[in-house]
Amino acid sequence: MQELVDRYGVLLVFVNVLALSLGLPVPAMPTLILVGAGVAMQADPLWLPLAGVLGVSVLASLIGDSVWFYAGRRYGNRTLQSLCRLSLSRDTCMKRTERFYGRFGIRILSVAKFIPGLSMVSVPLAGAMQVRLPPFLRYDGLGAALWATLGLGLGVVFARQVETVIDTLSQLGTGAGVVVGTLLAAYVGWRWWRRRSLLKSLEAARIDPPELDALVRAGQPPVVFDIRAPGFRDVDPYVIPGAMFADERHLDGILATYPREAKIVIYCACPDEVSAAWMAARLREAGFRDVLPLKGGIDAWRAAGYGVDRLGG
Template sequence: MAHHIIELIAQYGLLLVFVNVLVEQAGVPVPAVPTMIVAGALASMERLPLTGVAAAAVLACLLADYAWYAAGRYFGGSVMRTLCRISLSPDSCVRQSELRFQKWRGSILLLAKFVPGLSTVAPPLVGAMGLRTAPFILFDGLGSLMWVGTAVSLGYIFANQIDAVLMALANAGSVALMFIGCLLALYIIVKWWQRHHLMRTLRMARITVEELNDVVNNGGNPVIVDVRSDGARLVDARVIPGALLADINSIERIADTVPPDTELVLYCTCPNEYSAALVAKALMLRGYKRVRPLLGGLDAWDAAGYPVHRMSVAEEVVVSHAV
């Protein structure tokens, strides 16, 4: 069986490498690294061209990544929210990626493929945040080459061991499949537990968009706070009129300007109001008692037909420098 797997890759060679990498980079959980490692081993035996293997894999990366990049550039935040809804860690994937982009800009693509959860998110993210096409192709091409080169090199260097590993898996038969299945199940359980623990930690009362609208219309004066990052507001320029802009890293802005007895309503665009709940917890530790995240966040407010202001680029720049 081990030799059959190697023969299969040797027979279809570059096409199999190309398709496997393309499908994985498109977001389907079909690991391409094992295929590239075996292809690298075959290249060391001169059964596949080394440059051809690398070129096929890098081309597949660029095609899939550019499709995601274009989707992010033309459809913006909606693409990011869709990716997070199908993620095993939806509550923080966009926020963490946005923070990484703010820090590293386009160079995030150099290491994105080595970071779990970032490989698929990074291309549409940089597209949504306005990275130009030329820098995208440069950084993504270099990052893809590094990733492909690492996998293929491992196969090339350890070619003699590849056959032994495949043979061991073949001899293990159903036991190996059960072991791999158990590892996958364990991974899913761990991610579920992390999510469950997070939601318990951030459990608190929410205010609905209807309730907030009623409070405002009836003369209430809650301070509404947009807790999204600067990067998130570049992707989605909508804000609730009059909202204070302060994310998790600039809570001092709230503490310096808002008395502790003020009613605060925090909103974001994260699944489960993740960022809003984080900031609310931090403010409660500072003595704020009347703090509630907005249920459904900005999307729910906008969908209900309540007023939304779109920030201009100039406003975003001013806010970014003020924080």
Template sequence: MLHDLIEQYGPALVFANVLAGSLGLPVPAMPALVLFGAMAAMHPGSIGQQVAPVLVLAVFATLIGDSVWFLAGRLYGGNTLKTLCKLSLSRDTCVKKTERFFGRWGVRVLAVAKFIPGLSIVSVPMAGAMGTPYRQFLGFDGIGAALWSSTGLLIGVLFAPQIDMMLAGASHLGRMAAVVIVVLLALYTLYRWQRRRQLIKKLANARITVDDLYRAMSGKPPPVVFDIRSEEKRKLDPYIIPGAIFADERKLDEILSKFPLEQKLVIYCSCPNEISAAWMAKQLAEAGYHDVVPLLGGIDAWRDSGHPLESLISAACEPIAVQITPKAI
């Protein structure tokens, strides 16, 4: 029965799965390619003849879905990345890592992005937001789609006997096997969502509002404000809170060496849930700082409140290591 289903609808199912996966929906795109490759190896006379067309369809489906995200990045810029940051079940810091990865390698990263979880869904709209020519995007994304699709089909071909055994076992269990898989996936998704929700709830009260920060900046001494957005985010939104210092959460030692533990620190990022800022605040608090808090709503809340911003073009800020000295505190 499975053979007949794959033979008749296999290419269409693979196309639909890959397209949905490239659009960001939680569907098994790679398993669909692996299954088709295994069925092609076990039935070379019928399904095996469809491997080449399926490979073309998978690449085409990937390019369609990725083009949608590319266009979203081109039209909406950093707002697209903020939406992804808000919807992602991973911490915002994971999104920032992919931004930095793209910033280092540029559009070339699309050739391998499909093999790195989370990288593709961020790097594709970032390519659009950063003004990458569409033809160049299609070239590298097409290479990546071809490599990724070929890998899935090849895995299915190489491990066809083992996959056949798994399918035979699943057939003995009948519908129960499908129910178990769906339940396990649902539980995993619920666990990730609940863990993220608990972290946000835990940090909800340990924040400073934009109005409180604005008043504190007029005090003596004023708080030190850290901008921990990635360099790529700052290119898309080249403004900072006046006097803010660029800081890297990976280099906490630099902060420890330049600021006394009694110094009040305020940290902001651009992700809607401020988890990156909250995570860094937690690290600094554990390092001994007595008063360190993330900014509620980040730079977007500051902008929406009508408080002034400083342009990076005119500010010409330098990294923390050279911009600030202990005498400036």
């Protein structure tokens, strides 16, 4: 095992970090820790080989992130929706990124890799927001360097403990790879099953775009809440006619403004995102009797051929 780390460690870091930055659900931090420990146990002085591994990690991260940056710049919201579908935590990836990016802008890339799911969406969002390439590379490169430095540093500090783990895995032989692969597959499968079960449980408690349109045409329009954050409304500056902006974290204004018998429809940024369903549940707990998320969000509304209003138009 140690021989493999010594011989292929740099290549392993490049491939692993590149795969992660391209959106594959493969953790790269353990690889950085493992390679950092391998360098600490073999090299003297440490700084030169560590600097090389760090440079390779940053390069791989920038390559992968640049793919999504340019995809976001060219395809805008469609890229964000695609990434949302790839995420194992798509119920939170969009909403968390909306809030962080809306508050910090492009600077969020310097810490995004430390927050699960944030880097995956903030990079194409920066492209969709037409951020210039130099500041993107500056902040994304800084974030990649800080993240890789942490992983390699942990490997150096805990080199002896990592060596013990490596020796144990070496004794297992090929069984070690089977164990690691099985655990990774089990983790991904559990996340997928949990997500699928949650969406299935919510399926019956939603309203379809044709149903919403029928209510509007019948002269019984419900209250429609758009709970997308400002950053995503900048990328996709359209709303369902009559919709009002709302923040699911601040329900006091809604509770004070609307009667409990009002019919409310909620939509958010990502198709099948749980944020709208979660807000609907909160409003039901507060006494509202008829609250439903819009199935598929604003994208399903447009796909069905219904009109939208442009913000500021």
